[in-house]
Amino acid sequence: MKNISFNKISIKNFLSVGNQPVTVDFKRGLHIITGLNKDKEDRRNGVGKSTIADAIYFAVFGETLRDLKKENIINNVNRKNCEVILDVTIQHLDTKEDIQIIRTLEPSKCYLYINGEDKTRDSITNTSAFIMSKFNSTPEVFQNCVIMTINNTIPFMAKKKQEKRKFIEDIFNLSVFGEMLDLLKIDINEQKKVFDIEVVKHDEIAKGVISLEKQKENSSLERQRKKEKYLTRQENNKREIKDISTRLESFELPDVAQIKKDIEEQEENNRKIDKKIQEIRHSISEKSTLITQANKKLTSVGTDRDVCPTCLRSIQDGDRDHIKEEKKKIKSEISLHEDTISDLKTEEKQFTSGQSKVESKIQKLRDSAGAYRHKLKEKDDLVQRLDQLNRWQIELEQDLKEIEQDSNSFDTIIKDQQDRLNGVKEVIETIKDKLNTLDVVRFVVSEEGVKSYIVKKILQLFNSKLAYYLKKMDANCICTFNEYFEEEIVDNKGKQCSYFNFSGAERKNIDLACLFTFMDIRRLQGDVSFNFSIYDELFDSSLDERGVELVIGILRERVEKYNECIMVISHRKESIKAATGDIIFLEKSNGITRRVDYIEYSS
Helix, strand or coil: CEEEEEEEEEEECECCECCCCEEEECCCEEEEEEEEECCCCCECCCCCCHHHHHHHHHHHHCCCCCCCCHHHHECCCCCCCEEEEEEEEEEECCEEEEEEEEEEECCCEEEEEECCEECCCCCHHHHHHHHHHHHCCCHHHHHHHCEEECCCCCCHHHCCHHHHHHHHHHHCCCHHHHHHHHHHHHHHHHHHHHHHHHHHHHHHHHHHHHHHHHHHHHHHHHHHHHHHHHHHHHHHHHHHHHHHHHHHHCCCCCCHHHHHHHHHHHHHHHHHHHHHHHHHHHHHHHHHHHHHHHHHHHHHCCCCCCECCCCCCECCHHHHHHHHHHHHHHHHHHHHHHHHHHHHHHHHHHHHHHHHHHHHHHHHHHHHHHHHHHHHHHHHHHHHHHHHHHHHHHHHHHHHHHHHHHHHHHHHHHHHHHHHHHHHHHHHHHHHHHHHHHHHHHHHHCCCCHHHHHHHHHHHHHHHHHHHHHHHCCCCEEEEECCCCCEEEEECCCCEECHHHCCHHHHHHHHHHHHHHHHHHHHHCCCEEECEEEEECCCCCCCCHHHHHHHHHHHHHHHHHHCCEEEEECCCHHHHHHCCCCEEEEEEECCEEEEECCCCCCC
């Protein structure tokens, strides 16, 4: 159990308290906080008694019970240097910590010292959170188990159902189940999201596998078609290769060297004949020229006139005979030349005929050479075709191997996808198992699970304590709570009724019984116990004299039993008689509250 002992509080420039600090020691006993407002003659209201409760709450939580703005917390006369110093001791197992909390406004600061060492965090918010963790208490629990202010706190029984439920869970330390349930819901939602993602992934992969199987099937049909096509080509190529090979084996080529030699010989003969023909033609040309010259000479020899036209000499008979003889001689030369030309033409014709035969032989020989080239090209074509067919056969073999490899590649891809699918299935099954486990855990921490079992056990003690305090308060009703924290109130006539059916004093009895019960449960739960509690205007409203006596009895009993420091704020003068400890007397003058020694004022 963590025991928290309030030691002392010092208040300065806080609400109505001024520069002169108001200091209160938290001693064992029943202490009365009262006072006098000198600004209003014979009035005990507005003195600043509740300031002590507000200051304690401010020191722990950084705000006031009355939810005031910070500028309204600072003393409105001095308006600066607001300071609250709270000293507590926390004993937990073998560890003891002397804690001092200092909160200031104008400037706003929060300091935390543990065993004299500064443990202040990097911000006021973080320091406040650290302080709350030390006190193990929420503001709601603190207001209903440590500080009870009638004017600023809604009584537990007047709270809404959800508020009551949360408060009791905090008292019973059951809020952890709600936190666990919230975390479980987050975890379940996250797992469901992951589950949904994995299911989508599973479906996508499964569709992919089906698609791959279909592709494999189609590919297999296509491969079979290609295989048959390639095999058919192979057979056709084999037959053609065999045929070409057979043709090449029986392929014969003429003796091209001899043909070339014969062509050269015939061409040489042709050149000789051509030369001879040219010589004959030249001779014919020469003879023809001679004939022409002779004819011209024949024409120029002699004349029919009596006088020579050339020399103008008279022509004699002897001259005329000589002319005839000369003409006869020229004609004879011409005839001889003509005979020679005739013989030469005959010879030319013979050579020309021989040349035609030679050229015919040359053409035949050239035709044979062309046939050889055609045959050679045919052979080359067959060799090239054979090489091409052989290359095609090699390529077809490679294509057939690739077809088999394509089949294997599909198998590999499908196996990889199937492995992925199996992996996702395992993840899904794992998530299913985890979700099932989380559902079980969620039931365990739910209202119907172990929480209900724990509540039932605790409620027995809670209802027993509540009945005890109701009896001590002489209340005219019995109040019990079920495991769902729903109350049932039965009056002294056995009639079930509502909290609001009772009068203010009767409701106050129920409120105080609940308050004392909560404090006991907190102590019995082994979580935390406070040596201090403060009640604002406990005796000043609703309770009659008998009720006040009963409450005083309970408070004194708690002082004795739990060694508590109990403070009651009251403006009634007669409340002082209930004190077994200090009378904290406050006096307000000129708007400033200060603590003074108690002086018994006459009525």
